[in-house]
Amino acid sequence: xxxxxxxxxxxxxxxxxxxxxxxxxxxxxxxxxxxxxxxxxxxxxxxxxxxxxxxxxxxxxxxxxxxxxxxxxxxxxxxxxxxxxxxxxxxxxxxxxxxxxxxxxxxxxxxxxxxxxxxxxxxxxxxxxxxxxxxxxxxxxxxxxxxxxxxxxxxxxxxxxxxxxxxxxxxxxxxxxxxxxxxxxxxxxxxxxxxxxxxxxxxxxxxxxxxxxxxxxxxxxxxxxxxxxxxxxxxxxxxxxxxxxxxxxxxxxxxxxxxxxxxxxxxxxxxxxxxxxxxxxxxxxxxxxxxxxxxxxxxxxx
Amino acid sequence: xxxxxxxxxxxxxxxxxxxxxxxxxxxxxxxxxxxxxxxxxxxxxxxxxxxxxxxxxxxxxxxxxxxxxxxxxxxxxxxxxxxxxxxxxxxxxxxxxxxxxxxxxxxxxxxxxxxxxxxxxxxxxxxxxxxxxxxxxxxxxxxxxxxxxxxxxxxxxxxxxxxxxxxxxxxxxxxxxxxxxxxxxxxxxxxxxxxxxxxxxxxxxxxxxxxxxxxxxxxxxxxxxxxxxxxxxxxxxxxxxxxxxxxxxxxxxxxxxxxxxxxxxxxxxxxxxxxxxxxxxxxxxxxxxxxxxxxxxxxxxx
Numbered sequence: 001x002x003x004x005x006x007x008x009x010x011x012x013x014x015x016x017x018x019x020x021x022x023x024x025x026x027x028x029x030x031x032x033x034x035x036x037x038x039x040x041x042x043x044x045x046x047x048x049x050x051x052x053x054x055x056x057x058x059x060x061x062x063x064x065x066x067x068x069x070x071x072x073x074x075x076x077x078x079x080x081x082x083x084x085x086x087x088x089x090x091x092x093x094x095x096x097x098x099x100x101x102x103x104x105x106x107x108x109x110x111x112x113x114x115x116x117x118x119x120x121x122x123x124x125x126x127x128x129x130x131x132x133x134x135x136x137x138x139x140x141x142x143x144x145x146x147x148x149x150x151x152x153x154x155x156x157x158x159x160x161x162x163x164x165x166x167x168x169x170x171x172x173x174x175x176x177x178x179x180x181x182x183x184x185x186x187x188x189x190x191x192x193x194x195x196x197x198x199x200x201x202x203x204x205x206x207x208x209x210x211x212x213x214x215x216x217x218x219x220x221x222x223x224x225x226x227x228x229x230x231x232x233x234x235x236x237x238x239x240x241x242x243x244x245x246x247x248x249x250x251x252x253x254x255x256x257x258x259x260x261x262x263x264x265x266x267x268x269x270x271x272x273x274x275x276x277x278x279x280x281x282x283x284x285x286x287x288x289x290x291x292x293x294x295x296x297x298x299x300x301x302x
Numbered sequence: 303x304x305x306x307x308x309x310x311x312x313x314x315x316x317x318x319x320x321x322x323x324x325x326x327x328x329x330x331x332x333x334x335x336x337x338x339x340x341x342x343x344x345x346x347x348x349x350x351x352x353x354x355x356x357x358x359x360x361x362x363x364x365x366x367x368x369x370x371x372x373x374x375x376x377x378x379x380x381x382x383x384x385x386x387x388x389x390x391x392x393x394x395x396x397x398x399x400x401x402x403x404x405x406x407x408x409x410x411x412x413x414x415x416x417x418x419x420x421x422x423x424x425x426x427x428x429x430x431x432x433x434x435x436x437x438x439x440x441x442x443x444x445x446x447x448x449x450x451x452x453x454x455x456x457x458x459x460x461x462x463x464x465x466x467x468x469x470x471x472x473x474x475x476x477x478x479x480x481x482x483x484x485x486x487x488x489x490x491x492x493x494x495x496x497x498x499x500x501x502x503x504x505x506x507x508x509x510x511x512x513x514x515x516x517x518x519x520x521x522x523x524x525x526x527x528x529x530x531x532x533x534x535x536x537x538x539x540x541x542x543x544x545x546x547x548x549x550x551x552x553x554x555x556x557x558x559x560x561x562x563x564x565x566x567x568x569x570x571x572x573x574x575x576x577x578x579x580x581x582x583x584x585x586x587x588x589x590x591x592x593x594x595x596x597x598x599x600x601x602x603x604x
Contacts, residue, residue, distance in 0.1 A: 013377045014343045020373070037373045038340040041316045061405040063376050067369070071322070071339045074365050075315045092405055099401015103363040103394055105439075137407075 002027050002146065002197055002294045004220070006286040007042040009269075011226040011240070011262040012064050014038070019288055020064045021262055023201065023222065025146060028125060029054035033144055033201055039068035040075050046289060051080040055122055057129065058089035059203030060141035066093070070100050073111065086112040088121050088131070090140035116142050126151070127196065132214040134205035137239040143203045145214055148196030148296065152187065159190040197294045200255070204262065206236055207245040212253045219294045221246075221255040224262035225272050225285070231264075240264075243272035247279035258283040259292065304329050304448065304499055304596045306522070308588040309344040311571075313528040313542070313564045314366050316340070321590055322366045323564055325503065325524065327448060330427060331356035335446055335503055341370030342377050348591060353382040357424055359431065360391035361505030362443040368395070372402050375413065388414040390423050390433070392442035418444050428453070429498065434516040436507035439541040445505045447516055450498030450598065454489065461492040499596045502557070506564065508538055509547040514555045521596045523548075523557040526564035527574050527587070533566075542566075545574035549581035560585040561594065 003026040008019030020036020024043065030053050032039065043050040050072060058066050069087065076082050087093070094113060101108050114121070122129040126149045131142040154169065163180040164172065172178040177186045200215035201222040202208070215221045223246035227235035235242045241249075243260055250258035258280050263269050269285035276283040284290070305328040310321030322338020326345065332355050334341065345352040352374060360368050371389065378384050389395070396415060403410045416423070424431040428451045433444040456471065465482040466474065474480040479488045502517035503524040504510070517523045525548035529537035537544045543551075545562055552560035560582050565571050571587035578585040586592075 013381060014346065014373075016343070016347045019343065037370065038343060041318070041321065041340060044316065045318045063373055063402070063406060066405070067373050068339065071316075071365055071369050079315060096401045096405060099398045100365070103368070103398060104365060 001296075002148070002199060004199065004222075004292045004294065005046055005048060006259075006261060006288060006290040007039050007046065007048075008036045009261045009263055009286045009288055009290070010036075010064070011224070011264045012062075013265050014064075015265050017288065018263060018265075020068065022068060023261070024048050025199070027127060027146075027148075031122075031129065031146075032056040034059055034065040034203075035067075035069040035072060036064050037067040040072040042288070043072075051076055051082065053085060055086040055088065055129075057121070057131070057144055058087070058093065058116065059144065059201070060136055060139045061090055061092050061096070062139070062204065065204070066096070070097075073108070074104060077106070077110065082110065084110055084112050086114065086122070088114050088116045090116045090142070092140075116140070118142075132210055134203050134208050134210060135239065136204040136206070139239075141203055141205060143205065143208075143211055143214055144201045145218075146197075146199045148198070150196050151194045152191045153194045154191050162190060164190060194297050197296050199294055200253075202241070202246070202249070204239065205241060206239055207241055207249065211249050215249070215253040215255055218253065218255040220257050220259060220292065221250050221253060222259045222261055222286075223249060225260035225276065226262050226264045228264075228267060228272055229275055243276040243285075244279055247276035247283060250276075250280040250283070256282065257292075259286050259290070260284070261286040303598075304450070304501060306501065306524075306594045306596065307348055307350060308561075308563060308590060308592040309341055309348065309350075310338045311563045311565055311588045311590050311592070312338075312366070313526070313566045314364075315567050316366075317567050319590065320565060320567075322370065324370060325563075326350050327501070329429060329448075329450075333424075333431065334358040336361055336367040336505075337370040337374060338366050339369040342374040344590070345374075353378055353384065355387060357388040357390065357431075359423070359433070359446055360389070360395065360418065361436075361446065361503070362438055362441045363392055363394050363398070364441070364506065367506070368398070372399075375410070376406060379408070379412065384412065386412055386414050388416065388424070390416050390418045392418045392444070394442075418442070420444075434512055436505050436510050436512060437541065438506040438508070441541075443505055443507060445507065445510075445513055445516055446503045447520075448499075448501045450500065452498050453496045454493045455496045456493050464492060466492060496599050499598050501596055502555075504543070504548070504551070506541065507543060508541055509543055509551065513551050517551070517555040517557055520555065520557040522559050522561060522594065523552050523555060524561045524563055524588075525551060527562035527578065528564050528566045530566075530569060530574055531577055545578040545587075546581055549578035549585060552578075552582040552585070558584065559594075561588050561592075562586070563588040
């Protein structure tokens with residue numbers, strides 16, 4: 001199960017209700033997708049153990065997506081025995097850190113800083129986090145994908161019927177078949193492939209074909225929706241999407257659910273949700289503190 | 303009247319209840335004393351018009367006191383037509399800004415950055431804001447003083463009794479005396495000096511004689527209280543004060559009221575308030591959102 005907590009859902013400028021962009025993902029480990037100002041405190045307020053954050057992914061270097069990282073790493077350094085935090089960020093992040101770290105009075109040696117680029121960035125025990133390029137002004141800007149590996153799952157009724165027991169389950173997984181009373185049983189006869197869960201995040205972007213591709217069939221698409229249809233042209237001009245465009249991406253990618261975030265300060269969110277729902281029904285607009293749990297399939301599909 | 307709002311009252315690390323250090327002062331204009339991460343959002347949440355901030359004073363460059371400034375100036379730049387914000391900060395701030403500003407995509411030309419140093423920094427219509435050195439690790443670290451000018455105020459009953467009227471009030475102020483029916487009336491005969499209000503802020507410091515001097519007779523002393531008596535040695539080691547030390551400063555400086563802030567995460571504040579009150583009775587421990595209004599004297603003292 002992947003638990004996603006929206007720590008901040010504003011765009012550019014925070015409001016009393018919405019903190020700066022940051023999304024916490026908890027699987028076996030804790031990850032942050034973007035880390036806007038105040039993210040550490042939002043983690044504290046929402047009971048998310050900031051000290052255990054394994055890696056932080058910054059989609060692009062606009063201040064609203066990155067300014068929370070310095071305070072967070074300072075807090076982790078002071079309050080925990082952590083020896084390493086991994087940060088994936090576009091080119092330019094190290095220059096920011098070089099400006100700030102002298103005032104911290106310590107060398108940022110416990111940071112493992114890697115340049116954000118397309119492809120797999122992080123490999124977990126049975127999942128990966130990867131990045132893809134999007135189009136946001138003239139920035140190095142990325143979207144992200146969490147992809148759990150597909151897994152072979154036994155169809156217990158079938159396996160039992162064909163006489164599998166004990167060590168045979170291990171053997172059939174290793175060899176792809178097993179002999180039961182002289183009869184060959186193939187793995188695919190008694191198992192099914194459970195699709196790994198998939199969550200995609202657009203980062204900041206205009207309507208972008210690459211988001212459609214990257215989020216194909218995802219359980220969840222988290223897409224920015226900085227503007228509504230009233231400001232469609234401004235969205236393009238500023239390198240952002242409208243709620244309807246986010247919904248169009250969700251529809252074309254055939255995702256299961258769409259969550260709007262990065263909500264422009266002039267909107268309360270419900271109007272954007274309504275605009276998106278006309279195009280893609282299973283849409284919600286995130287609020288600060290919204291939690292979404294993405295579960296894998298429980299049983300084989302018919 | 304000077305209205306002081308505590309936007310953040312934590313030390314080093316925020317908590318669910320306490321944001322990073324920042325104090326808003328509203329007189330004719332709005333000032334910030336320190337600007338920890340999240341300050342802009344705390345201003346929004348507390349109805350303080352962040353867009354009008356005239357000048358920001360950073361007492362020292364530890365991250366908890368400064369990291370909110372970049373997001374705030376970015377928000378002011380985007381949302382207002384402001385042409386200038388003045389920032390007083392110790393040496394090193396421009397290096398931080400040089401690291402960060404390229405990612406903003408604009409030159410920080412609307413910032414008027416001045417090096418924090420001892421003495422008067424800002425002159426308002428009838429007040430000044432000045433800085434004094436304190437001792438905090440090996441940092442360039444400062445405390446701040448808001449000082450309203452003393453003013454001549456007429457003692458109306460006396461003035462009336464001696465026959466002053468109309469233009470005579472202007473004349474006596476200009477010349478220091480006026481003739482009423484051939485009789486000389488001196489300004490001091492019909493007026494009293496209203497002491498200007500004074501508020502001092504320690505910044506981060508150990509027990510420091512210079513805070514006593516700088517806050518002499520203040521209406522309000524805002525003093526850090528990172529530790530309690532249980533960790534007196536650690537306070538010294540880390541360059542901070544205990545609540546009792548803050549109270550000792552208040553007592554020796556004969557201030558009217560003491561407010562504790564910069565509260566270490568291990569304390570809830572009430573225990574620090576109690577420790578301080580044993581030494582200086584008129585003490586309160588600030589919470590996030592605490593507002594204190596400092597009023598000038600209304601009438602001549604007996």
